[in-house]
Amino acid sequence: MSDVTIYWRPGCGFCARLEDTISAVRERATWRNIWEDDEAAAFVRSVNNGNEVVPTVVVDGQAHTNPDPGLVLAALADS
Template sequence: MSEENKNVTIYWRQGCGFCARLTDAVGELADKATWRNIWEDDEAAAFVRSVNDGNEVVPTVVINGEAHTNPDPQTVVDALSAQ
């Protein structure tokens, strides 16, 4: 699936337990999302801070243009399944 056709963007970082939980839940649907590591992408980190009161809270997931901070993994699975 091309990047422009993906409606889910997952902002994450290495060593984050909540990110690992989300990754496990997403499983085989992972390639349907755009993944942005905030420790390797300054623009991604700035976006996460902009929607989390200046904090780098991950996972932050954008689904169809709406940011969700540490969403229930099933919400993300449902969004990816609908693509």
């Protein structure tokens, strides 16, 4: 089973594309809004050279910046 956390923010087109792609299994992921969660925003900056690039997705402890939605879908489908 894959552990998936998705860091996102409202108004992000890449986040919306990811959410649309994984809609059937979206509840299997943990979603963290970086505009409402200071710890989440700090994590995203820590893995993106100080930038708040979203979506940042952590799959089994490995961070992926703006990953291919298929990668996230595959990880969640295995959950």
